[in-house]
Amino acid sequence: xxxxxxxxxxxxxxxxxxxxxxxxxxxxxxxxxxxxxxxxxxxxxxxxxxxxxxxxxxxxxxxxxxxxxxxxxxxxxxxxxxxxxxxxxxxxxxxxxxxxxxx
Numbered sequence: 001x002x003x004x005x006x007x008x009x010x011x012x013x014x015x016x017x018x019x020x021x022x023x024x025x026x027x028x029x030x031x032x033x034x035x036x037x038x039x040x041x042x043x044x045x046x047x048x049x050x051x052x053x054x055x056x057x058x059x060x061x062x063x064x065x066x067x068x069x070x071x072x073x074x075x076x077x078x079x080x081x082x083x084x085x086x087x088x089x090x091x092x093x094x095x096x097x098x099x100x101x102x103x
Contacts, residue, residue, distance in 0.1 A: 012038045013046045030069035
């Protein structure tokens, strides 16, 4: 790896650290990460030793968007009844299931 490649990788790591500090420090279970000119490999290498998972949400060519998360914390949150009820209400809203399919 030459000095320019190392500098670009360090820059990507700094950007990940800056945008995802709340997840990296355990304050938040997840975060959205938006990076320009950074490959998935660079993101994976930066996060692999920290116990942080990721999923690419959008690949706009130059700019990419990832969901960065602590999987165990997310599963714990999603397993709570009040969280499930909130998500159901959020998705369904005030419409009943049957009203959605009436002709």
